[in-house]
Amino acid sequence: MKIVCKAMLRKWRGTRIRIRVNDPESLEWGIYNLMLAEGHPKCIIDWGDGSSTEATSGECHHAYAQAGEYEVRISDDIDELRCLLRGGSTVYQLLYAPMIREFRTDAALLAKIATDCFYKAVNLAAFHCEGSGVREIAIRSFNYCTSLVGRLDLPGVENIGTDAFKESTGITELHFSNDVEEAISALPGFATAFGASNAVCVFDLMATRNGQGAGTSPCRP
DSSP states (O other), X not given: OOOOOOOOOOOOOEEEEEEEEOOTTOOEEEEEEEEEOTTOOOEEXXXXXXXXXEEOSEEEEEEOSSOEEEEEEEESOEEXXXXXXXXXXXXXXXXXXXXXXXXXXXXXXOOEEOTTTTTTOTTOOEEEOTTSOOOEEOTTTXXXXXXXXXXXXXXXXXXXXXXXXXXXXXXXXXXXETTSHXXXXXXXXXXXXXXXXXXXXXXXXXXXXXXXXXXXXOSBO
């Protein structure tokens, strides 16, 4: 009798960003600034083309050999995700941000989507954070994300900045957990659905705390 032992592999957990590099003059894409979680000296960024970077802080970017669609993976070692582009200038915002197609995270340590993170990511069509540790979405995080359409579920979010979704006019519903209604309703941008002028805020999800709990499938028409 032959016995085969299989090692139990830890389920990969972290953040996935789907991008499309489609301009021969802009085969580079990157992250302006990573904020590592306390007690985590590094994170791993898998660029989706067979190469990876061990990042400790600051700016991380990568040059692709050819145009195409890639899934960038960031290990569950970061506390705050800042601009998903190489730099904060208008040139880089226009060049890097539109490459983003989808954002998905179940990272327990990722607590904050920072200011301007997805600014003018006009092709971002899906944002998923159910089962994650995301608690805060800062001001202007999703300005001009015009491809986000329909319902967006934010089961763990407890704080959201004014104009976080400014000019993201395709969003019609923002759903939060039912235990944060008082806190969210008291925030300055609540009356205007945080800049998503066509959206209403609903409190009907289960709470997600420290990466536990569940929300429904987000960002759907």
